[in-house]
Amino acid sequence: xxxxxxxxxxxxxxxxxxxxxxxxxxxxxxxxxxxxxxxxxxxxxxxxxxxxxxxxxxxxxxxxxxxxxxxxxxxxxxxxxxxxxxxxxxxxxxxxxxxxxxxxxxxxxxxxxxxxxxxxxxxxxxxxxxxxxxxxxxxxxxxxxxxxxxxxxxxxxxxxxxxxxxxxxxxxxxxxxxxxxxxxxxxxxxxxxxxxxxxxxxxxxxxxxxxxxxxxxxxxxxxxxxxxxxxxxxxxxxxxxxxxxxxxxxxxxxxxxxxxxxxxxxxxxxxxxxxxxxxxxxxxxxx
Numbered sequence: 441x442x443x444x445x446x447x448x449x450x451x452x453x454x455x456x457x458x459x460x461x462x463x464x465x466x467x468x469x470x471x472x473x474x475x476x477x478x479x480x481x482x483x484x485x486x487x488x489x490x491x492x493x494x495x496x497x498x499x500x501x502x503x504x505x506x507x508x509x510x511x512x513x514x515x516x517x518x519x520x521x522x523x524x525x526x527x528x529x530x531x532x533x534x535x536x537x538x539x540x541x542x543x544x545x546x547x548x549x550x551x552x553x554x555x556x557x558x559x560x561x562x563x564x565x566x567x568x569x570x571x572x573x574x575x576x577x578x579x580x581x582x583x584x585x586x587x588x589x590x591x592x593x594x595x596x597x598x599x600x601x602x603x604x605x606x607x608x609x610x611x612x613x614x615x616x617x618x619x620x621x622x623x624x625x626x627x628x629x630x631x632x633x634x635x636x637x638x639x640x641x642x643x644x645x646x647x648x649x650x651x652x653x654x655x656x657x658x659x660x661x662x663x664x665x666x667x668x669x670x671x672x673x674x675x676x677x678x679x680x681x682x683x684x685x686x687x688x689x690x691x692x693x694x695x696x697x698x699x700x701x702x703x704x705x706x707x708x709x710x711x712x713x714x715x716x717x718x719x720x721x722x723x724x725x726x727x
Contacts, residue, residue, distance in 0.1 A: 441471055441494045441596055448499035449478040449511055449648065451668025453696040454530040454564045455499050461585055465592035478514045479648035488518055495524050502531040502541045504620030505613055508666040510649050515548045525549055526558035526595055532566030534717050534727055539603040540613040558601045560591050563721060564696065567669050571690035573712035577699050583722040590725055628665025630683050637679035643671040
């Protein structure tokens with residue numbers, strides 16, 4: 441393996457952090473890794489050229505126990521190829537309930553001739569519902585960096601690693617994953633923009649699925665939302681909120697880069713929760 445390309449989608453930064461970790465780990469092993477954002481491919485309708493790469497990676501968050509709609513759209517654009525593919529996901533939790541989250545991606549890739557031989561789920565933090573404590577986030581980040589380096593070594597040696605669960609959980613999650621994409625699209629219709637909006641256009645320009653537009657001097661939302669929460673957290677006026685799903689955003693907003701840059705001395709006590717998977721994740725390199 442001499443050259444690898446990774447196509448990734450990151451809503452609020454977690455997946456992009458892991459993608460850059462992976463790039464660093466590969467380059468330390470003298471393997472060239474090219475990172476390409478999936479939203480750039482979609483927005484600019486670019487061709488996907490794979491013939492110069494030995495292996496292909498796909499990275500994205502787990503949303504609705506599956507993949508964001510933009511990722512399925514990207515996979516539909518892929519040419520038919522005989523390539524080995526690895527998948528990495530980021531999530532607010534790592535455990536069996538998320539182990540089937542890539543099955544639809546794998547199925548679509550298989551029909552195009554690709555062989556998925558490796559997958560991993562990482563967690564740095566949660567940007568939905570539950571706010572993790574800042575110190576927990578930093579420890580998850582360190583554990584993820586270690587796991588990414590292990591992943592890099594396993595990929596270079598072409599180790600097979602596919603996450604599996606019992607048949608009952610797999611059937612249940614298959615049903616959930618068929619329903620969730622349609623629910624996720626509707627989430628954007630619950631957004632409401634308050635009077636603090638300055639009409640700067642940031643949400644429109646940054647939306648990965650072009651779901652946000654301006655009409656009659658008002659910000660409006662279509663039906664192609666990925667529920668990535670980027671618009672909610674990046675609005676400089678905090679003007680985008682939910683009408684009914686008010687429990688979705690984590691308290692105080694979310695900026696993973698700011699959290700990781702804070703010094704330990706700057707964290708005053710506990711400011712969030714310790715997730716139930718935390719200790720297994722930082723202690724078990726196979727998780």
